[in-house]
Amino acid sequence: MGWLPGGGRAVTKKATALRLHRALTRIWASDPGWRGWLTTVNHTDLGRMFLTVAIFHFCVAGILAMLIRAQLASPRSAFMGPDVYNQVFTMHGTLMMFLFAIPLFEGLAVYLLPKMLGTRDLAFPRLTAYGFWCYVFGGSMMIFALLAGIAPNAGWFMYPPLSSTLGSPGINSDFWLIGITFVEISAISAAVEITVTVLRYRAPGMRLSQMPIFAWYALVTAVMILTGFPPLILGSILLELERAFGMPFFQVADGGDALLWQHLFWLFGHPEVYIIFLPAAAAISTIVPVMARTTLMGYGWIVAAAISLGVLSFGLWVHHMFTTGIPHMGLAYFSAASTLVAVPTAVQIFAWIGTMWKGRPEMHLPMLWIIAFFATFVIGGLTGVMVAVVPFDWQAHDTYFIVAHLHYVLIGGFVFPMLAALYYWLPHFIGRRRFFRLGETAFWLIFTGFHGTFFLLHLAGLLGMRRRIPSYEPGQGWEVINIIASVSGFLMAIGFALVLIDIVANALVAVRGSRDPWRAGTLEWAMPTPAAAYNFASLPRVASREPLYAEPDLAVRIARGDGYLGDASRGRRETLVVDVATGRPEHLVVFPGNTALPIVMAAVTGGLFLGMLIKAYWLVPISILGVMALAIRWVWTLGAVADEGEIPVGHGLALKPAPEVERPPGWWGTLFLFVANATFFGSLLFGYAFLFTIAPNWPPPAWAQPGIPGFALLALGAVAAAAGPRLARARLAASGPLAGLALTIAGAAALLGAAALTVIGLPDPSRHAFDATVWVLAAYAALHAALAGLMAAILWARVRKGFIAPTRRGDLNILGLWADYAAGAALIALLAAWLPGVLAG
Amino acid sequence: MRDILRLSLPLTLWLATFSGLYALHGLLCSSRFAQAATPDEAGRFLLTAAALLAVALQVALLLALRSGRWGAPSGFVRRTSLTLGLIALVATIWTSLPIAAVSHCL
Numbered sequence: 001m002g003w004l005p006g007g008g009r010a011v012t013k014k015a016t017a018l019r020l021h022r023a024l025t026r027i028w029a030s031d032p033g034w035r036g037w038l039t040t041v042n043h044t045d046l047g048r049m050f051l052t053v054a055i056f057h058f059c060v061a062g063i064l065a066m067l068i069r070a071q072l073a074s075p076r077s078a079f080m081g082p083d084v085y086n087q088v089f090t091m092h093g094t095l096m097m098f099l100f101a102i103p104l105f106e107g108l109a110v111y112l113l114p115k116m117l118g119t120r121d122l123a124f125p126r127l128t129a130y131g132f133w134c135y136v137f138g139g140s141m142m143i144f145a146l147l148a149g150i151a152p153n154a155g156w157f158m159y160p161p162l163s164s165t166l167g168s169p170g171i172n173s174d175f176w177l178i179g180i181t182f183v184e185i186s187a188i189s190a191a192v193e194i195t196v197t198v199l200r201y202r203a204p205g206m207r208l209s210q211m212p213i214f215a216w217y218a219l220v221t222a223v224m225i226l227t228g229f230p231p232l233i234l235g236s237i238l239l240e241l242e243r244a245f246g247m248p249f250f251q252v253a254d255g256g257d258a259l260l261w262q263h264l265f266w267l268f269g270h271p272e273v274y275i276i277f278l279p280a281a282a283a284i285s286t287i288v289p290v291m292a293r294t295t296l297m298g299y300g301w302i303v304a305a306a307i308s309l310g311v312l313s314f315g316l317w318v319h320h321m322f323t324t325g326i327p328h329m330g331l332a333y334f335s336a337a338s339t340l341v342a343v344p345t346a347v348q349i350f351a352w353i354g355t356m357w358k359g360r361p362e363m364h365l366p367m368l369w370i371i372a373f374f375a376t377f378v379i380g381g382l383t384g385v386m387v388a389v390v391p392f393d394w395q396a397h398d399t400y401f402i403v404a405h406l407h408y409v410l411i412g413g414f415v416f417p418m419l420a421a422l423y424y425w426l427p428h429f430i431g432r433r434r435f436f437r438l439g440e441t442a443f444w445l446i447f448t449g450f451h452g453t454f455f456l457l458h459l460a461g462l463l464g465m466r467r468r469i470p471s472y473e474p475g476q477g478w479e480v481i482n483i484i485a486s487v488s489g490f491l492m493a494i495g496f497a498l499v500l501i502d503i504v505a506n507a508l509v510a511v512r513g514s515r516d517p518w519r520a521g522t523l524e525w526a527m528p529t530p531a532a533a534y535n536f537a538s539l540p541r542v543a544s545r546e547p548l549y550a551e552p553d554l555a556v557r558i559a560r561g562d563g564y565l566g567d568a569s570r571g572r573r574e575t576l577v578v579d580v581a582t583g584r585p586e587h588l589v590v591f592p593g594n595t596a597l598p599i600v601m602a603a604v605t606g607g608l609f610l611g612m613l614i615k616a617y618w619l620v621p622i623s624i625l626g627v628m629a630l631a632i633r634w635v636w637t638l639g640a641v642a643d644e645g646e647i648p649v650g651h652g653l654a655l656k657p658a659p660e661v662e663r664p665p666g667w668w669g670t671l672f673l674f675v676a677n678a679t680f681f682g683s684l685l686f687g688y689a690f691l692f693t694i695a696p697n698w699p700p701p702a703w704a705q706p707g708i709p710g711f712a713l714l715a716l717g718a719v720a721a722a723a724g725p726r727l728a729r730a731r732l733a734a735s736g737p738l739a740g741l742a743l744t745i746a747g748a749a750a751l752l753g754a755a756a757l758t759v760i761g762l763p764d765p766s767r768h769a770f771d772a773t774v775w776v777l778a779a780y781a782a783l784h785a786a787l788a789g790l791m792a793a794i795l796w797a798r799v800r801k802g803f804i805a806p807t808r809r810g811d812l813n814i815l816g817l818w819a820d821y822a823a824g825a826a827l828i829a830l831l832a833a834w835l836p837g838v839l840a841g
Numbered sequence: 842m843r844d845i846l847r848l849s850l851p852l853t854l855w856l857a858t859f860s861g862l863y864a865l866h867g868l869l870c871s872s873r874f875a876q877a878a879t880p881d882e883a884g885r886f887l888l889t890a891a892a893l894l895a896v897a898l899q900v901a902l903l904l905a906l907r908s909g910r911w912g913a914p915s916g917f918v919r920r921t922s923l924t925l926g927l928i929a930l931v932a933t934i935w936t937s938l939p940i941a942a943v944s945h946c947l
Binding site: 208300301303307311312314315318328330335336337580581690693 | 849867918935
């Protein structure tokens, strides 16, 4: 009878696990029915939604690609006229780059990261939902433009003057500038979310050296989005200001320069290539060791290579501009940097080959896709080194050689690894074991179709076939290449259709799968699939890079509540925040529940963009007021009006809740938002310096002259804004923070006054690029001053409601960040605007 | 957060000096500003001095990351930050070579 007590314990433990599961499901579940889609803030739901919408955009862009190939299949094609063709190729590139590739990474990261890191959700669940809905609404704008025949038509990089009112007088370019900027809110939101989550929301004990390699790549990619997207957002704003209000940033006659757009675009555009490649590398680094039944070779080297690639990619932007007539030293300088970037890429390739060499690779479908990646990406990488060499680039620039190169890099380096990822994590997404085997047929169709489409196009480019031409004359040696490319392109499309059918069929009718079908070691497989809304019934303590290899029974112990927070009795959505380096638990976070606030706020934000798009400018201030009201409601629900003190979280540990710590999650989110914001500001200053130094038709008719009142307001405002939050914190326990808050508001008002004096002196921003730039600098300073003042006013109200106390001062620290930034930005922006006038006397 | 700084600082310094050198080159070659007043050899001297300063800063950072005072206590972060410091130093030298070899305003 020796088995009875043990068996009894097992039954009890199963019952405990089931009770815990039911309790946590009640707390974490999304709303039932259709309402759940609109109000969910859960990362598993939103990750799946991101992935689905991204795949939808991929299908639309794929159909456009087939239209392009149909057009180019034969010479003198009359399938589409040039106007339609221009819209089709512009939207193909735009959808693939902005509405498919980046959101697919966001979707994968949103779905996987909390599961891999051993936590229950991303850092800011409502922000995830807000970003998703901005993506959906912005994407809908673009799809509407396509269906209505008014889609962008100036190429996916929108060079002025072709994209300005001179070349594109219609609304087409506005859709691109406004729609893509709207979508980029989603990218910035996701990047802040991912950065804070990877650094602070991990399983207890998970040190930096024990993070899954996917998390390292996601961290680098997210920081790249924070620093790579702002130059493009700035460029889009400047070009739209030029189109809508005649502010001549890119008009040579009035002191602007079209090359400024190229600098801003490629400051984004080249890192974008690596923003797309690094998530693919993350998937490869995760999948290869599992498929090879071993561990990743050179983890530290891969981390170093990913960081190197992320930063080095920001020093390559001019290699897209080799034919614009920049001096030889500039060419050689960026050529050197461009060749350098091959080194960390090669380090990763060799680490993956070494991992396969070390293990015994099993040729499952994900592994097939990874082999296809190697075969394809290496070719794309090598042609990349070729175009980094200036004389070759002069010959190949804007030809089909470049089209072939970029598709080898993007399809080989992103789509193939993402297909590997899709099939690798498919059992996790759908909770079923793959039964239908259409995927293998699809693999061969796509692989052969891809190389058939693009390999010979290198040759077409070398034979002089220029990109973006709607038709061509016979007799140039391009006909055979193009018909082969078009037939192969359709084969590839059939392959992608089969992948879609395979996934849908398996999701609907395949048999239920086991928990860890690949026998992987990372934490996302330590849960039943499809995943429960809470991910982990209790949070594991991690002491290894592959926790499931180190502790084979870990999943069972997590399920029965043996880890941290294995008690649902408080009835709240709880998780832990840890120290960045050591993974030591630091405090407890309570997540918000389901809410329609993100979708409503995204819709109201959309009103702002729509108002600018259709020139209904009355809608813009209404939408801004709406966003402000919703933002106040958003932050109002955060924090607490009473102290909870230390709360037991399991294993004898008690931690304070987030409202009672100095730097709550919102402080970290704000910090990384400012990384993006500062990059935007830095890009603006770069643009100003560029025009000042290089653009023709300077000096302007007049310089900005604020006079002594301007300088006085700026100096007093900056000091007061920066001192206010400090005073509020210092006096919090004694006389309360209201005097400090009042000082902050007064400082913000003074800064607003200084900005107003600046533009009053230059009443016509359409006169010269200098006037236009000064207006933007002043607007930037004014916006931040207004936000700091508004935040201080909101905190005033929160003080009166009891949210702020000597033990709950996190809000004041967040205000401190805003006020310091507003003061610093106003000082730099306004002094930069005034300095030429001061020097000129 | 200090460990994240140790990991991100070397290449960020490379990016800052790389951009700074390019900006200086732009200024020296601008027809409105320095080119009119600065002879070609003086421009090259300034660029070379700035590049040497960039290399010196990278060497100083690498030494700091090796030191007991500024280096990381964690073995993984220490090794990775030193690797990145070395990569940044090599990158600085490699991307500065055109300054010595190519006519800067042609």
